Amino acid sequence: MVRHTTRRSVLKGSGAAAAVGTTLLAGCVTEEDNGTGDPDEQTIRIGAFQPTSGDLEYYGQSALQGFYCGLAYKYDDVEPVDTLSAGEYTVDPADGPTFEIILEDTAFDPDTARRVAEDLVVDEDVDILFGGTSSDSARRVIDTIVPETDIPYLCGPAADGDITVSDEYCHERVFRASEHTSMDARSGARYVAEEMDISTVQLFGSDNAFGRGGVENYTAVLEQSDDIEILEPRFTEVGYSEFEGMMDEAVDAGADAVGGVYTFQTLPQFIGTAMAYDVQIFGGFAELVTTQVLGGAVVEALGEDFTAEDIEESGLGPFTTRYHWNQYDNPVNDAYIDMNVETYEQVPDLLSAGTFTIASALVQALEEAEDASSDAIVDALTGMTVTDTPKGENGYQFREENNQAASEMTVAYPVPTSEEFEETWDAPIMPGEPIETVAADEAMVPADEMGCDLS
Structure with missing residues (x-):
């Protein structure tokens, strides 16, 4: 005590x-x-x-x-x-x-x-x-x-x-x-496992407490599905950008979905690379500065006049969000x-x-x-x-x-930033309307799975 x-x-x-x-x-x-x-x-x-x-x-x-x-x-x-x-x-x-x-x-x-x-x-x-x-x-x-x-x-x-x-x-x-990352993962992984047509997942994360904790929680939920194979996770240093080789290996191993637990320093490079592959990309919505860079990758991949349908068809999303103003x-x-x-x-x-x-x-x-x-x-x-x-x-x-x-948490696809928010959300993409709201209890690590007990 x-x-x-x-x-x-x-x-x-x-x-x-x-x-x-x-x-x-x-x-x-x-x-x-x-x-x-x-x-x-x-x-x-x-x-x-x-x-x-x-x-x-x-x-x-x-x-x-x-x-x-x-x-x-x-x-x-x-x-x-x-x-x-x-x-x-x-x-x-x-x-x-x-x-x-x-x-x-x-x-x-x-x-x-x-x-x-x-x-x-x-x-x-x-x-x-x-x-x-x-x-x-x-x-x-x-x-x-x-x-x-x-x-x-x-x-x-x-x-x-x-x-x-x-x-x-x-x-x-x-x-x-x-x-926290456990809430991200448990909300997003449940949606991936139950609502998306995927069979093999490759998880990536930064080699620190944030990345390893997030990957661990995605794994904990995904492995409950008998229909999904989870490949050995890959961890990289913060700021890593050479993802092509690891993505090639993941696809060769059968991955049809990838998830990344990264911050601003790494996430744009990860998603920018993943968008060049025929995989579903899932994870958590990022904050503005990351979304600005990520939006640039979307523009480069889909063109200046991309639509919400273009994003969804590209395999980008859906993502969970801890909070955004429009959710x-x-x-x-x-x-x-x-x-x-x-x-x-x-x-x-x-x-x-x-x-x-x-x-x-x-x-x-x-x-x-x-x-x-x-x-x-x-x-x-x-x-x-x-x-x-x-x-x-x-x-x-x-x-x-x-x-x-x-x-509670929400799940949404990225969409082009609407004219209403162009001046107050300076990024090419923003979270769209929630496609699912995850109840607070479902987003939390169950008490019997925690090491902590202060009660």
Whole structure:
């Protein structure tokens, strides 16, 4: 069972403490009140760590957009923070606590993420940790920081399923609303197995926590079908681009469908190559920056005037989506779209619904808790059904056994970007109308298949 400490003993005796040398001896961790009392009278300090520079800065920016809009949605008299770079920001509603957000840049590097998370706890005396876009970064923080402090960690949008499925990483003070690779795979693989005429599947993935976790979950669902053969998965380094040889081998082995678990750095090269072969391509919808490049591959393969029918006939899709702005029709999502467009000049993207929801859940916890202490916030979040979410009222529910929020997923084909969204979704393709909505329970790893059990 997880060991509890207070922030007065944060990181003492751990490897992380050794890494900062004399910092802990400087008296940065004080015995000041840890946020107790009426939540509306408190200042809640949020230590945020996301990539805000480098090749993958957009991932962090999208996550921040969701979080800032989630806070703003819960209060009528505040606007979302409109700056997505590192710094200190204040959200001060009239009817609620003051939120001080200290945002540090991780540059998508796990070592940097661990270091800045430690700095936020030790030097900035934060009450909440929020962040972890890289799954390896989130794992590092859970390994080294979380067990040594009483601070709740709102994890996201890191998408490795094991963060809340494996007993190695799940933790009673770690909560994730963001959808993950297991949900991608279990939603998409079920559709592939039940609705598509395929017999042999080749899975590809990046050689890291994100890729291996996704491939493992696709396999777990696909192997339940007696009619589908699964070839030995292939893993590549991030940024790999020479897929022709592996695709030749897959087709020679009988593959008539391929799936790839990759991020922006690799997915466009993978799909661009796969489109030259007579195979069905499945996986998860990507965020804007990947879709821009992927859309370029579609234009190159199908021509400038391609249609939705051209895409479907090419074998591209269908794909699952954790969230995109046009997959849900409800008042919260409508307001969220307007807020995001007005503030950031684009529609909400893939990673943002989960971080919107975790911010909404934090406010709900503060409203429901008797005080603003760490324990009270954790108690309120545990098992919570989140009222205000982009997937609708009560659209996310934290499972008590692992603190992962369950939510529904959709399956859709890519379509040409409609004229309505040309200015706010700058890519040649976008998700089409959902052809299937996967219920939250069906998208989740069953409890008896998880290593984690916090209940």
